[in-house]
Amino acid sequence: MSAIQPGPEAPAGATPLLEVRDLATWFESDRGLVHAVDGVSFTLERGRTVGIVGESGSGKTVLTRSIMGLLPKSGVRRQGSIRFEGVEIGSAPPRQMRKYWGAHMGMVFQDPMTSLNPVMKVGHQITESIHAHLDVSRTFARELALSLLESVRVPDPQRRMDEYPHQLSGGLRQRVCIAVALACGPQLLLADEPTTALDVTVQAQVLDLLEAQQRERFMALALVTHDLGVVAGRADEVIVMYAGQVVEKAATATLFSDMKMPYTEALLHSIPTIDQPSHTRLSAIPGRPPDLVHLPTGCRFAARCAYVQDRCLEEQPPLRPGATPGHEFRCWFPVGTPEGQAARARNEGVEQR
Amino acid sequence: MAFVVGGAILAPYLPLDDPQNSITQIARRGPFAKAGTAPGHLLGGDPNGRDMLSRLLWGGRTTLVIATVAVLIGFVLGGVLGLLAGYFRGRTDTIMSGLFDVFLSIPAVILALALVTILRAPAATAGRATAGLDPEVALIIALGIVSIPVLGRITRASAMSWSERDFVLAARAQGAKNLRIVWREVLPNVLPAMLSIALLGIAVAIVAEGTLSILGASVPADTPTWGNMIAGGRQVISLAPHVVFEPALMIFLTVLSLNLLGDAVLAHFDVREASL
16 A cells, blocks of 8 residues: 555745735637636645535636646637645646656546446446556556445445446535545545435535545545535535636635625525524525626626625726734725725615615 | 348358349249249249249348448548537548538439449559559448448537537546547447437448449449349339348348338437436
8 A cells, every 4th residue: 555655745935835926817709808817826735635615607617627637729828837745736747747657746627427437347437547557457456446445434335346327326526536536545636526416414424535635644635616615614624706707715714704706695695594594595695607708807706795886886996914924815895994984884875866 | 131131141051042143933934033933932923033022032132231331431431521510620520521511512313423433443653554443332322421421420410419428528637638539438339329320321332333233334234233123123023022122121121120110229329318
């Protein structure tokens, strides 16, 4: 097993595992450039978990695929830098990326129904990726796959090895997907909405599993989700994305206790809580995310924001630091500040009149 | 289907008369012995007094071999080209689709006819005249080439949609090499569609062989194939219709059962697909 464990821990003060600087991914379409990811920066240290949160179309998935280098060959414009262990991989061709894929960075996809090959036995799908990177015998690969299935807590792994994906339940399939991604001991695991397609009852199990594996293997985990509740107890740091940009970034505790961005607040309010009386109307965020081709001049969230002021429509707020180190947000009238409260009060006054 | 293939395979071992020889018994009944008129020759005889049943089975042998091998060529070459085009897209796809379209735009029979003629023509190389290919081989190659674009296009379309599935991306994300992905991830999923089209292709090739026979571009006229038998019986159709209708019926039944089999193959794999 030692061959597939991540290398010895880098000395303190060394380069971070993953460093993303001003990453932009634009797609060419008939209507113009789609700004799917538009200037995102963050760093991820070894063994840490970052939660990337945002609603559909906010650029989360494109961000993870950009990091992996799994973008379509044509019609894409990329800018900015992605450094993995200090090596620039943002502009590396697939040929070079292949040695990272699987071995150094793994990926878990949203839908376990479609991310396993329907006509290949589960065991083979795991050994396949073992063989892609490690020069081991068939029997050894099979044993390794078996122990992987065991470690992702698939019951009766011996039998499951020889079953086809359609014989497995959704939760089991996602466990298999995780086993496949972990097969060669990556230092970075990108999980793109790993629980969205699953039953609520299995969601927690799969998330706990990811967390356990992450801790056990001292792996960095990027957990992409639209659900703030998912990242709440698990991520060390949370990045909130909106319309391709980072709109708020903070350590998880800070984010929940001292959120500054109205979008984060709106996201949080759209989660039902147990202490609400039943039949309480959920507060949905009104409207839809902006058109990523024709972006508004001001703040991208302005059209849906409860705090919106004239300035928000004219000038795009920069990412500015909050009170706690590492806390950044993109708002002119932040939540919980006098300006913010005044802005909101003004808006509510207008509505009542 | 089993009857046709079985008969074709077993033909040499069955107590049948030599398909090439005239049987006096039939000949005595007149050259156009109708079915059932000569004892022991259930399906009658042909204008040359040869046993129809025997010729049908032997003919099926030749016809099926030609059609199957031809489609096999199309299956392998068309399949490979289609897979690569469907998976890699881009320039590979443009070139291959262009080629397929060019071939498909030429009427298949005319293309096959031209190919047979070219392949059989003695090629004069370096001043020394070499004989052209065997007629059977020429026919197989010609029909094979004609079937490449048909299978290629189907494979390409199917490979394209499968290549966009998440599990292909997942395999890439695990560092699998392109050719490995094509072989292990895409091909097994595309195979059912290819198989059912290939079975239809065999049916089409049988008909095409018949057409070419009538045009005189098939194997030599005394070798029994269903097409040749129809072609030979054409002149006497008003006197002895069974000489044409019996092989025509064989073609009809074979094509029908191949079509049904093709549908069954597709349906069988669809069940699996639906249960996902």
